[in-house]
Amino acid sequence: MRPSIYLFGDSITEESFSYGGWGSSLANxxxxxxxxxxxxYSGYNTRWALKVIEKVFPATAEGGGAPLAVTVFFGANDACLSDRCSAFQHVPLDEYKQNLHAIVAFFKKRWPSAHILLITPPPIDEDARLLHPYVENLSGLPERTNEAAGSYAKQCLAIAAECGISAIDLWTKMQQFPGWQKAYLRDGLHLSENGNKVVFGEVIGQLxxxxxxxxTLSPDLPLISEINPDDPLKSFDN
Amino acid sequence: MRPSIYLFGDSITEESFSYGGWGSSLANxxxxxxxxxxxxYSGYNTRWALKVIEKVFPATAEGGGAPLAVTVFFGANDACLSDRCSAFQHVPLDEYKQNLHAIVAFFKKRWPSAHILLITPPPIDEDARLLHPYVENLSGLPERTNEAAGSYAKQCLAIAAECGISAIDLWTKMQQFPGWQKAYLRDGLHLSENGNKVVFGEVIGQLxxxxxxxxTLSPDLPLISEINPDDPLKSFDN
Structure with missing residues (x-):
């Protein structure tokens, strides 16, 4: 009866219900x-996402229940460099493009009415990444660079244009704010409280x-402000 | 494929995904x-809840999809005094008892395997209520009293015992902490950040x-820590 909005992505999505997270803000x-x-799914790239997408979004028996919208937020792990400490998460740019196309095609086929909203990877604060590696990193070089993340972000935007769907250019948007590195990111990659606010605002705005x-959406049941204090039960007659 | 936990209640449930809310903490x-x-459903009492419960939890076509658990968190509005400014929300104690019994019976019938978890209304800080009335209040008397809330809380516990299900005695639990009025409530009724932490901790503990x-629950897909960096795709073969 109440429609859904799916949030599909990597750790930046998985942790979106943490304190002040963009997912919980949307739910609120x-x-x-x-x-x-x-x-x-923390750590996942588009290659793994595509591998599991049928399990994540099983076809319902009755075929109904199309969500209002789906956010697709991958690329931060694909953009790990292929010769650095998180290389096992790396996906080449060309394959990222194919994978993201396939993910969009999956949703378009499954739920033609759903709004599909791509979100680019955020910018990377390389200095902070050296302090917060996911795996041991003795190389002195960050596993991700901002430049590489930017290439994946640009590809993400291109795919949205090709597919006729919308995209949030988080990589560019965040860098317009001086001090974005610490203001919007807490470890050079994941979102700070303010970074979460940016994503929430962008998603709400695009939707x-x-x-x-x-x-445009209707509450399923009367709001307290709509209930007549003199005859409350009348509000529930329909 | 992934099981659900339903949160059914009044405004203290509706706003549970706000900043630091107990609902978003559970989701995280x-x-x-x-x-x-x-x-x-803000403002709702057990009378209205019972009136809408079939719409809120429609029977699914295939009869499947039983949730793991349901929290039932009503009573704060039932306990509005019958001769004060929020009287239209008041439900007599005897009827509250019958209604809550009926709500529990509904869930037991619909989903016999689900854990049903009652939560008592929180204690009331009457001084703060005078500063934050929902409707105009020129009487100088709060629309809710802590004593009345306590009567509903005790009834809630009695019902849980009669039904053989569990309950969280929030009314008593919160008052064990000196300064609970400001520590756990933000307007004498709704939860502060710390009050949200109490509810989150109690629900997690009871579950x-x-x-x-x-x-006891299994992630639907491999965690990043379970993925072999030397052969990531192998993790998705099953």
Whole structure:
């Protein structure tokens, strides 16, 4: 009865319900109108995402239940450099492009009515990455660079254009703010509280542009402000 | 494929995905193992909840999809005094008892395997309520009293015992902490950040006692820590 919004991505999605996270902010925003469904998988790249997508989004028996929207937020792990300490997560740019195309095609086929919203990887603060490696890193070189993340971000935008869907250019957006490195990221990669606010604001804004907002969605049941104090039960007659 | 935990209640549930809320903390805790589904309805009492319960939890066509657990968190509005400014939300104690019994019976019938977890209303800080009335209050008297909330809390515990299910005695638990009025409540009724932490901790603890925890639930897909860097795709073969 209440529609859903799926959040599909890597750790930046998986941890989006942590303190002040963009996922919980969306859930709070749509508290009476839509369910936020978390499908975040730490460390995953588009290659692995594509491998598991049928399991993550099983076909329902009745074929119904199309979500309102799906956010697709991959690329930060694909962009790990192939000759650095997180190389096992790296996916070449060409394959990233193919994989993201296939992911979009999957959702378009499964739920033609759903709004698909791509989010580019965030920019990378390389200095901070040296302090927070996922695996031991004695090389003195970060496993990700901002330049590489930018290449994947640009490819993500190109794919959105090719597929006729929208994208949030987080990589560019965040870097417009002086001090983005510490303001928006907590370890050079994952979002700070303010970084979470940026993503929340961008997602809400894009959904609204596509007609998914509190103005267009109806609460499933009367709001307290709509209930007549003199005859409350009348509100529930329909 | 991934099981659910439903949160059914009034405004203290509806706003549980706000900043640091107990709902978002649960969603974050179970990020890879269970979906938290928000069904909070600001201002609702057990009378209205019972009126809408079939709409809130429609029978699924295939009859499947039983949630792991359901939290039932009503009583704060039922306990509004019948002769004060929020009287339209008041439900007499006897009817509250019948209604809560009926709500529990509904869930037991619909999903016999689900853990049903009652939560009592929180204690009331009457001074703060005078500063934060929901409707205009010129009487100088709070619309809720701590004593009345306590009566509903005791009834809630009695119902849990009668139904053989568990309950969290939030009313008593919170008052064990000196300064609970400001520490756990932000307006004499709704939860502060620390109050949200109390509810999160209690729910997690009770679920764990009943066998619902990260130790017993399995992630649907491999964790990054389980993926062999030398052959990542092998992890997805099953």
């Amino acid at each position: 925003h749509f508290a009476r109108t839509a369910d936020l469904v978390l499908r975040g 609204k542009e596509e007609g998914v907002s509190l103005e | 805790h179970f990020a890879r193992t269970a979906d938290l589904v928000l069904r909070g 764990k006692e009943e066998g619902v925890s990260l130790e």
